[in-house]
Amino acid sequence: MGGYGSGRPGHRQNAEDCRSLDVNRLHREGCLEPGKTGNWVWSRDGREIARIGYRSEDDRFVLNYRVRLYGGDWESIKQPTRLTYTPCNFGNKRPYFICPAVVNGRACGRRVGKLFSGGRYFLCRHCYNVAYTSQSEPRYDRMLRRANKLRVELGGEPGTAHWIAPKPKGMWQRTYQRKRFEIQWCEDQANRLFISRFRQLLSEDEFQTFFD
8 A cells, every 4th residue: 555655765865955844934935824825946056956846724825836757757746744732931933844744655754844756756854764873973073073163153163173262252251161171072082983993004102092
């Protein structure tokens, strides 16, 4: 028994390689207002590369588009996707998609913020086995990337060869100290993880040097 997501790819796909629909961005742009119709456009370097039509209803977001898979014929798709909302502070509400995938008679039904075009339909990343590039990075790389991001936030340069920048004007002292501590912790963890992984390439004296 088939449905949305039948024949989905078994290999892992990168999120950065898939077109996606972000329900929060659609909400900010006013696309989820009941009765609203229009086109959602993807662009690269200022040039349009794809578009789909949409219609918003009270509790559904309906997509209309054409797709061609593996060099086959173009196919017209009409995909309704349920919407749900959770309350936020100050009377606001946060929207979510309910993934419409049905594989072998089993509905997904996950509440998600993004749907991906990993195949014929727009489904959640779990159904399409989609992962972000950062998820496949070694943990020590993620630690260094986090530390470098914090260094730049403080007005400094990325990389352990540079001093951590002094406290920016207007930043609370406790905020600065927290960020500074996190930079040092992330870099220390990255160093330990890297050395632990490649310890077999070092002599015992070289290994002790890193941890003295």
